[in-house]
Amino acid sequence: MEWQRNIKTLTTDELKAWLRDVDEKPYRADQIQKWLFCQQVRSYDEMVNISPALREKMAKQFTLCGLKEDQRSVSVDGTVKWLFQTEDGHHIETVMIPANGRYSVCVSTQVGCAMNCAFCRTAKMGFTRNLEAGEILEEIINVNWYLKDNGFMNEEGGVAQVTNIIFMGMGEPLNNLENVHRVCCTLHNQKLFNMGAKRMTVSTSGVVPKIKELVDRNTPCCLAVSLNSTNNEYRSSVMPVNKTWPIEKLLEAVDEYIRRTDNYVTFEFVLIQNITCTPKAAKELIRICAPRRVKVNAIVLNDGDDPTLHAPTPEEVEDFLAAVRAAEIQITIRNPRGRDILAACGQLAYKKEGKEC
Ligand code: SF4
Numbered sequence: 068m069e070w071q072r073n074i075k076t077l078t079t080d081e082l083k084a085w086l087r088d089v090d091e092k093p094y095r096a097d098q099i100q101k102w103l104f105c106q107q108v109r110s111y112d113e114m115v116n117i118s119p120a121l122r123e124k125m126a127k128q129f130t131l132c133g134l135k136e137d138q139r140s141v142s143v144d145g146t147v148k149w150l151f152q153t154e155d156g157h158h159i160e161t162v163m164i165p166a167n168g169r170y171s172v173c174v175s176t177q178v179g180c181a182m183n184c185a186f187c188r189t190a191k192m193g194f195t196r197n198l199e200a201g202e203i204l205e206e207i208i209n210v211n212w213y214l215k216d217n218g219f220m221n222e223e224g225g226v227a228q229v230t231n232i233i234f235m236g237m238g239e240p241l242n243n244l245e246n247v248h249r250v251c252c253t254l255h256n257q258k259l260f261n262m263g264a265k266r267m268t269v270s271t272s273g274v275v276p277k278i279k280e281l282v283d284r285n286t287p288c289c290l291a292v293s294l295n296s297t298n299n300e301y302r303s304s305v306m307p308v309n310k311t312w313p314i315e316k317l318l319e320a321v322d323e324y325i326r327r328t329d330n331y332v333t334f335e336f337v338l339i340q341n342i343t344c345t346p347k348a349a350k351e352l353i354r355i356c357a358p359r360r361v362k363v364n365a366i367v368l369n370d371g372d373d374p375t376l377h378a379p380t381p382e383e384v385e386d387f388l389a390a391v392r393a394a395e396i397q398i399t400i401r402n403p404r405g406r407d408i409l410a411a412c413g414q415l416a417y418k419k420e421g422k423e424c
Pocket residue numbers: 180181182183184187188189190236237238239272412
């Protein structure tokens with residue numbers, strides 16, 4: 068199916084080149100991008116300092132709003148989940164988590180995913196295509212529209228805006244690095260979103276060569292790695308990426324990332340009873356973390372999909388955290404949010420793409 072390119076995907080230089088091609092002044096690119104990313108307009112007609120003729124040229128060539136809201140669910144804890152339909156009729160999910168004056172958004176980067184992690188609903192959809200940078204930016208802009216339309220205020224009394232981005236929705240972000248890089252650069256651009264690099268986190272299942280590429284490109288973001296297990300055999304059984312790049316290779320890439328960027332890396336670690344939440348697993352995690360500038364973000368398993376896997380008891384979780392903290396490793400526990408609205412990645416889109424669960 069043919070569809071128009073999203074105007075938000077274009078870099079400033081690409082927009083200038085297009086303007087020259089259609090006999091318009093290149094300096095208009097800055098004005099247009101201010102409308103797109105600062106004013107976050109919903110139609111070309113709102114760009115009042117752009118001539119009607121140029122607005123028409125843009126409308127003929129580019130989509131301005133490529134995502135349509137299909138469903139929106141609000142959890143009792145304030146978490147909001149969107150199901151968006153893309154121009155070619157696919158479905159992706161976006162989640163906004165409000166907490167302590169911050170509005171964090173978990174964005175999708177692909178329609179489906181090819182990584183085939185055993186615990187993930189998105190994996191069951193298979194891979195369809197990468198999202199364009201403009202589509203990913205629209206996920207964020209749609210959340211800003213929601214905050215504005217519903218009267219959310221920031222701590223200074225102004226209209227609330229998205230404060231943090233986590234590339235951890237549907238898809239493996241590093242397999243769509245060109246578009247993820249564009250998104251981070253647009254968000255980081257002082258004239259546009261002016262978002263600090265520390266407020267953007269790209270989370271990977273462990274695509275080792277792309278971690279190196281992320282550093283080479285100098286993408287303004289932080290890195291999180293879904294480690295989930297310190298044991299190659301178990302990790303390979305639930306995350307096939309580990310068969311190609313086992314834990315040793317992954318740690319080499321993490322070390323290089325830390326050395327070249329001077330940043331922390333966050334390890335995501337799911338706690339599963341008798342598997343990853345045991346005294347032995349805590350010891351192994353300490354062995355891996357102690358010599359590195361890393362933080363651990365532990366998540367208690369969401370009981371449900373697989374009847375053979377269970378969440379640990381609160382006491383088991385406490386013992387695990389205490390053991391890791393005793394080794395002076397920074398570990399936080401992330402509480403599951405939005406359970407009542409199926410906020411875990413892929414659950415709504417999987418249903419919508421005709422794969423009822
Ligand atoms: S967990 Fe992430 S990387 Fe793994 S299949 Fe799901 S979306 Fe893809």
